[in-house]
Amino acid sequence: MHEFNLIQKYFTWNKPPSGVGVAVGDDAAVLNLSSNKQLVTSIDTFISGVHFPINTPPHAIEHKSLAVNLSDIAAMGATPKWFTLALTLPEIDSHWLQAFSKGLKQLAENYDCFLVGGDTTRGPLSISIQVMGDVDKGQSLLRSGAKIGDKIYVTGTLGDAAVGLQLIEYENNEFDQLSNQLFCEQRLNYPTPRVNEGVLIKHFASSCIDVSDGLLQDLSHILESSNVGATIDTSSLPLSNSLKSIEKEKAINYALTGGDDYELLFTVDPANESQFLMAINSDESYRCIGFITSNSGEVVDENDLLLKSVGYNHFD
Amino acid sequence: MHEFNLIQKYFTWNKPPSGVGVAVGDDAAVLNLSSNKQLVTSIDTFISGVHFPINTPPHAIEHKSLAVNLSDIAAMGATPKWFTLALTLPEIDSHWLQAFSKGLKQLAENYDCFLVGGDTTRGPLSISIQVMGDVDKGQSLLRSGAKIGDKIYVTGTLGDAAVGLQLIEYENNEFDQLSNQLFCEQRLNYPTPRVNEGVLIKHFASSCIDVSDGLLQDLSHILESSNVGATIDTSSLPLSNSLKSIEKEKAINYALTGGDDYELLFTVDPANESQFLMAINSDESYRCIGFITSNSGEVVDENDLLLKSVGYNHFD
DSSP: OOHHHHHHHHHOOSOOOTTEEEOTTSSSEEEEOOTTEEEEEEEEEEEBTTTBOTTOOHHHHHHHHHHHHHHHHHTTTOEEEEEEEEEEESSOOHHHHHHHHHHHHHHHHHTTOEEEEEEEEESSOEEEEEEEEEEETTOOOOGGGOOTTOEEEEESOSSHHHHHHHHHHSOOGGGTTOSOHHHHHHHHHSOOOOHHHHHHHTTTEEEEEEOSSOHHHHHHHHHHHHTOEEEEOGGGOOOOHHHHTSOHHHHHHHHHHOOOOOOEEEEEOHHHHHHHHHHTTTOTTEEEEEEEESSTTEEEETTOOEEEETTEETTO | OOHHHHHHHHHOOSOOOTTEEEOTTSSSEEEEOOTTEEEEEEEEEEEBTTTBOTTOOHHHHHHHHHHHHHHHHHTTTOEEEEEEEEEEESSOOHHHHHHHHHHHHHHHHHTTOEEEEEEEEESSOEEEEEEEEEEETTOOOOTTOOOTTOEEEEESOSSHHHHHHHHHHSOOGGGTTOSOHHHHHHHHHSOOOOHHHHHHHTTTEEEEEEOSSOHHHHHHHHHHHHTOEEEEOGGGOOOOHHHHTSOHHHHHHHHHHOOOOOOEEEEEOHHHHHHHHHHHTTOTTEEEEEEEESSTTEEEETTOOEEEETTEETTO
16 A cells, blocks of 8 residues: 555544644645744654564554653643654554554544644554644743752652553562552553643643653652752652552552653642642642752652662662 | 663754754753744654665765655745654664764754754664744645646756666666766765755745655646646756766656655746746756646646556556
């Protein structure tokens, strides 16, 4: 099948929304730029056998490829608007393509994010997705804005995806007592990008990142960019019922170091905190887990024990 | 080497130009959107062993990956501004990376196009580049604007890259009399994106495309999108001195069907032609090669012989 037909058949979904001048079918997409807005863009590549096992179903691949990019846009406090897809396929398998295209469309529609172009090539299976969004000028959430005394917040629960990875990849049998294994596997394969949360918190947060490599690792990016340190109250880390069903120390370790949760980790100036709490309407899926300190690059726990400093990770 | 270090070492080049709020080093790039402008974006993937031979030097890979995307932006009459790079490498080879990064930087700077972000992963060698540019609102050159009676123009010379491919890939010995083989090989490996030409012609052209798959093939996209036909004067096709040194019929065949030249093919309303000719200052690198007709989807030569109709190509 010719590349153009493949794009026509599987990736031309809807009438483009307003804001899209030209979508699939010309040399490039043309997108309206509104004034007073900034374009925010993020790209990630997923390779079969590297980022996902070779026999991963198309739905899981497509979901994660788009979701992690949406999560990066969310971590900037921006609103996703458009994306492009560079898809490399070893062969044209129409069942695979139908499942991939259907799932991608569904997830994209859930976030009002429109496919505006792409490229299909033949080769080892890989997917590059670039999401473009916008944000009011100067309003994007950077890693560099955390100040001493700011409260540290996180959305959702932590460590679930890392436990899911142990279950799926390593068939780790230390989780015999774990309740709801499927939940952890779903958290790994079908992460929820916190787009609405990003848009909400951008009015109150001083810095933000998404948790892709683990809480301590991603927090350290904020600390380095902002030249500050942090204290984490490990007893207040948000744990799912699944993680609560395993040994407490182990669960906390997963919550501190496990990657792939794609929750938002952000800081809030105490002066804005009451307004923030009103805005989230005491939603318990936002949890305060600590505060920013002057100990540059160091993370300690509630007993002042070192959890991580640049170049040294107690839990690795 | 950690992904972040690799980006810091090889792909953090300059102080970002104005217009870039945040570049490499946060969750996503933040780019200013000026009012009255539209964002134009194009993405292409290049895979080792598919789009280039496995031992292709990094300079050739990097040049072509960026140049063909710049060419797509040029074919829209837009100005390239930013790009992202998704780079997949089988291993971290610092010599390879240094050469790749140096060449990419040079080409990007030639076109004032700034690297704003990307992703590096481990896997079979592949490169996805997405260029983003802008254009005054409603001014982009589409494939769909050609009208009956419009003149058909092309930049540069045609068929060179296809002859270069024969020389390099197939070691074709029918070109013993060809002068300057290196020229044709360079045209294949180091195409010149016609960015300045695209910006100039956008004031006069009614439609435009870049010649990536061959003149007849790419012209047919304009004809289909515009619902018109074309007459091509084969005696006026622009041929390089190299192509003039081979049998005339063969040279014309390469000029009509050879891909990879990345010249601009565009149409001009006769009412705008004198202004257009003044603007290009009689530059002979722009050549009129025919005109648009009412014979939907059909291309004939100066003797009314069919060169191509949708689904049938005389020269394939």
